[in-house]
Amino acid sequence: MIVRCFGLLALTLLTACGSRIYDQSKPGEFTGSLLVMWVEGGGGEPGDGKFVYVPDLDRQGRALTFRRGAQTDGREVHIETIEPRLMYTDGGSVPRLVQPVKGLNPWGYAPAYMVHDWLFAANRCVNAKDANTDEAKVDGVTFRESFEIMAEMLKTLExxxxxxxxxxxxxxxxxxxxxxxxxxxxxxxxxxxPRIREDHEKQIKARLGIGVAGQQKSVRIAGENVPPARVVQVIEF
Known part of the structure; x- marks a missing residue:
């Protein structure tokens, strides 16, 4: 009963606080292919376990990419096109307290969550002054811009x-x-x-047989003496 009451209260507050940002957002465009793999178990709680976003390619040779819509309200834009790279993901950095709410679970809006997670993963390396070429593309993106981009992606998916x-x-x-x-x-x-542990990288390769930077279409291979990772989400646009 307490959980149910919290859910109703949280729903009311969340909707009220986020409506202005969402209403002002403009849709962009998703292209490419999304692939999420499970590589390690957890304790059974929402969001537990190790998941990896793999930049697989679709039939047109495109990895998951989000292109932002035109911004006409004078806001400063530091990034226009976002292409997530190989990374661990928890589903959009959604606070665990509200993950059980349908629609706020880690995979409810998977394409938007993957792009959002990449912004956070890359920004951590920017903050540490250890960003590689792909991660450095988010340098200058502000926290406010990160959730404005999320609003744009949700509107795009809708x-x-x-x-x-x-x-x-x-x-x-x-x-x-x-x-x-x-x-x-x-x-x-x-x-x-490393960004991805060696044992997890081997599991991904055992399942898909790809270079983990996603430079070729997924093809299953044989002969790897490691347990393959499990595919948990596949979406193509």
Whole structure:
């Protein structure tokens, strides 16, 4: 009963706080292919386990890419095209407290969450002054811009590729990724080295047989003496 009451209260507050940003956002365009793989178990709680976004290519040779819509309200734009690279993902840095709410779970809006996670992963390495060429492309992006981009992506998904119904409005999700919890994650300067553990990379290759930078179409291979990772999400635009 307490959980249910919290859910109703949270829904009301989230929708109210995020509506302005979402309403002012303009849709962009998603292209390419999304592939998420499970490489390690967790404790059974929402968001547990190790998941990896793999920049696989679609039939037209395109990895997942988001191109922002035209911005006509005078806001400063530091990045226009975002192409996530190989990374661990938790589903958009959605605070665990609200993950059980349908629509705020890690995979409810997977394409938007992958791009959002990449912004955070790359920014951590920018903060640590250890960014590679791909990560350095987010240098200058502000925290506010990160959740404005999320609002744009949610609006894009609602128009370009309608998603399943949820218990919350996209404006509520916008609020969730603009919270103080998310801001602390944005300011983190923990840049992993290597970006992906060797054993997890081997699992991905065993399943897909690709260079992990996503330079060729996925093809299963044989002969790898490692347990293959499991595919948990595939979307093509």
């Amino acid at each position: 128009t370009q590729n309608p998603v399943a119904g949820s218990d919350v409005q996209p404006s509520a999700i916008t609020w969730a990724v603009s919270s103080g919890i998310s801001k602390r994650l944005w300011e983190d300067d923990t840049c992993p080295d």
